[in-house]
Amino acid sequence: MLGDWSCATTLKLESKHEDFEIYQADNYEDLIDHPVEMADFTRFEFEVNDTPHAMTLTGQHTTDIARLRADLVRICQYHIDFFGGDVPFDQYLFLTLVRTKAYGGLEHKKSSSLICSRKELPTEDKPEINPDYTRFLALCSHEYFHAWWIKTIKPASFHALNLGRENYTEQLWIFEGFTSYYDELSLLRTKLLSPEQYLTLFAQTLTRVQKSQGRHKQSLAESSFDAWTKFYQQDENAPNAIVSYYTKGALLAFVLDIEIRNRSNDTQSLDDVLKLIWANYQDTGLEDDTVQKVVAHLTQSDFTKFFDDYLYGVSELPLKQAFAYVGITCEFSHKKAELSNIGIGINKTQEFAVISHVLEGACAQAAGLYVGDKIMSIDGIKIQAKDLANAIDSYAEDSTIQIGFFRDELLSELSLTIANSKPTFCTLSIADNLTKDTVKRQEQWFYHD
Ligand SMILES: [Zn+2]
Structure with a gap:
């Protein structure tokens, strides 16, 4: 093993040597169900229902480990209790890759591979739970739940998987x-x-x-x-x-x-x-x-x-x-300054907005805007991608505006009459004056x- 590097995996350890370790998989399916992390990572451990758990964090971070460990214990304990105390693994490992901006996860029988953004990890200077940290905990919760719910209980057709092709299921x-x-x-x-x-x-x-x-x-x-x-x-x-x-x-x-x-x-x-x-x-x-x-x-x-x-x-x-x-x-309501109100999505990485999708039935489609159109102006005035949503929001409903755009390098203009599409922004709140029965439910x- 190189320098400060270690190896983290739930593969069966066959033997440990001074410079290397030998792991064993029963077969190919077993091998690909056990990801292996080799790096200079942070590792911490905890036990739930007498079963060893660990998490590794690879990449630069300043995580409040004590807090993360305590929160993971609660989540893992909840899921184990949910399934009546049955634990379908003899050990569990969360392998986490910490990046500046990334997100994703993949479940395995005894481990999960997670990718998160640095800001999603808890730090001592932010003791309150916030949406970023919640997102990471939900990811851990999701992949861990899968140990029961897809890695153990699964579609009948997955009991004899053909790993040489896609396996289809409606489940x-x-x-x-x-x-x-x-x-x-x-x-x-x-x-x-x-x-x-x-x-x-x-x-x-x-x-x-x-x-x-x-x-x-x-x-x-x-x-x-x-x-x-x-x-x-x-x-x-x-x-x-x-x-x-x-x-x-x-x-x-x-x-x-x-x-x-x-x-x-x-x-x-x-x-x-x-x-x-x-x-x-x-x-x-x-x-x-x-x-x-x-x-x-x-x-x-x-x-x-x-x-x-x-x-x-x-x-x-x-x-x-x-x-x-x-x-x-x-x-459901309209959120201010959202381009989905007129039925488009844009790519904001360039100076000018390039339409990435046009929603059916919305006013942008009725006006004739297409995917790929690069929006340059509103009513003859230059408009940058970052200002587009606010600019459109400043017009009242039923206003007609002139949109200047490039399509296939050709400059064109069309009229768009602003009509808000159906409200999509959801708010959930606890209702007032509930009956006793409803409160109980x-x-x-x-x-x-
Ligand atoms: Zn999933």
Whole structure:
């Protein structure tokens, strides 16, 4: 091993030598399920349910390790308790690469590979929980939850994976959607977040889904099945054509959770669905309709229409009603100075805005703007990318403005009549004057375990 470098992995250690270590994998699948970090990293350890856990941080950072360790213990303990104290690994390792601006994660059976931005790690000078640190904790929570929910419980077809090709499944709404729902909800249930902080976070997911016009066209089941060919190969029309099984999957999980509570007189919840599946489907895996069958069994109620509408169809999720059931007000409004109000997205890296997508049905499309158009002026006055949203915001609705732009190097101009598209910015807040029953349901949803 070079200088101060060490090696971190959950691969089986066969032997340790003065300058090197030998690790062993049972087979190829085992090998690629155990990432290996070799670097000069920070490493800290903790135990949860007598199981050794560790995290490594590679890259420059000034993390408050004691705090991060304490918060991870709470999250890990929550997930272990959620699945009845069963721990599907003999050790767990979070491998974290710290960069200036980066984000991502990949789950494994005994570890996860995380990439985060330096500002997302907690430091002693910022003792309050903030959105950046919350994002990192949610990422850890998400990948850790996967140790149960995709690495152990998985689609039946994943029990005999062919690693030589893509493996298709329509169940990603279950494995990524439910995981995305619980990764944040667990931060509330462990009291790392207050209800208000949690609702602010969840509202961002609603905003993202509401902005996607693709939710009217692609069902969640299709979104899952087409992940290889569409979600991971997005083009400029993606916001009009596809929907994310992560974000909309999390919303379906929530609506399903509330529907189960409602139909079972608050005796069952989505938690019980996962627990029942955990107890019974580790060996066989899930068929495409297993969740539906378990939900029907637990509630003694027919959910066929529910899944036809919201999983296999593109009906709008009944979000407002679902939130009302637990005493939360869900409202959509326009956010000021957002280009999505007129239905475009832009690339801001250059001086002038280049349109990256045009949303269907919005006024920009009606005016004739295309992806790739470089916007140069409004009413004959030069406009830079950074000022475009505010400039358009300064006009009243129904105003007609002249947009000067380059298309394929040719200078053109067109008229755009400003009409706000449907409001997409979501706010969730605890409603006033709730009945005793609603308060009880809210508490059960917030903290039930
Ligand atoms: Zn995931």
